[in-house]
Amino acid sequence: MSESPQRRSLPVAVDAMGGDFGPQPVVDGAVAAVRNLGIPSVIVGNEGEIRARLEKLGASTDERIRVQHASQTVTMDDSPSSVLRKKQEASICIAFELVRRGDACAVVSPGNTGAVMAAGMMISGTLPGIARPAIATLIPRVGNKPPTVLLDSGANVDCNASQLVHFALMGNHYARVAIGAEKPRVALLSNGTEPSKGTDLIRSAAQMLAEMPELNFIGYVEGRDISRDRADVVVCDGFVGNVLLKGMEGAVELVFDSIKHYLESSVRAKLGMWLCKPMFKRLFRDKLDPSAYGGAPLLGLCDTAIICHGSSGARAIENAIRVAHSSWQQDLSANLSAALAGFDMKGAGGYEDGIWNRMGQRFERRAKKSQQPAGPRKSE
Secondary structure: OOOOHHHHHOOEEEEOOOOOOOHHHHHHHHHHHHHHHOOOEEEEEOHHHHHHHHHHOOOOOOOOEEEEEOOEOOOOOOOHHHHHHHOOOEHHHHHHHHHHOOOOOEEEEOOOHHHHHHHHHHHHOEOOOOOOOEEOEEEOOOOOOOOEEEEOOOOOOOOOHHHHHHHHHHHHHHHHHHOOOOOOOEEEEOOOOOOOOOOHHHHHHHHHHHOOOOOOEEEEEOHHHOOOOOOOEEEOOHHHHHHHHHHHHHHHHHHHHHHHHHHOOOHHHHHHHHHHHHHHHHHHHHHHOHHHOOOEEEEOEOOEEEEOOOOOOHHHHHHHHHHHHHHHHOOHHHHHHHHHOOOOOOOOOOOOOOHHHHHHHHHHHHHHHHHOOOOOOOOO
């Protein structure tokens, strides 16, 4: 059965106000996605700033780019709870509303990760059995091997053992889709590979994963193993994952800056660099540059959402739009929900205290209410 024209043309909702550099790189990326990939966008944010940038790019009359005004902006300093209480007209909230109404297919945002997660949970909702979404980041591996899926890489700074198990289950399915692994090797990130290593939390999660025969759980891996061919999916909490991810980004910058420094020491070194320059450019552009991957999906939401780095440039936004549109076309969320249904989710960890508890209870009340048949109206 062929895909309907409406499905092919549904735009991606892009949050233009959450990044470190304002709407300019976001608008540039959205325009590039339209021109290079043919993917339409709804750019959400300050309408005046967005239209001024579109005018400079000669894209103000392009019918494939729409602008949706948002009167509020979420900063990196805003807490998720304050966004839900005080900034419901923020660009990220409006972007999720567009998807919920069927006016857009997915959300792309370089903004505050906590706010994106909170808005997604409140407006889009989570898949059955999933208490918290997780960011799944692709980490390059040595040689020609496909990347490793790392999750969570920043959405949840603290987790319980059951939530780590949920991350493993979601990562297992995503690895099949994203890197083509038929039977992904799933591991927990720890400070050693011996069974006695790790925290109580890690050991509890390991015990639960080991009792799932449907999952190819291989135990623990260390941080240095992520770029090796040791596992296809590596699971950790968002605090550890985010520190690891940014540490790896810093290591790549250190290597390239060090090479540049030593090349300036002699003419022979400069000549060698000149000969190797095409290879280095291809290596950095295609494998080591984070912008090549665009963004990372926030797995566990009912709708597709891609989170980008706050300092993302136009190339990263363009690729994030590509990933978002492709994930929607592949029905990533629906297929993930179906895959999770094959596992026993009864042991799912409950919501802990604080905002996530209140949000979780609200989701459950809303779901129960929607399942109840409407009763007869009382007579006046």
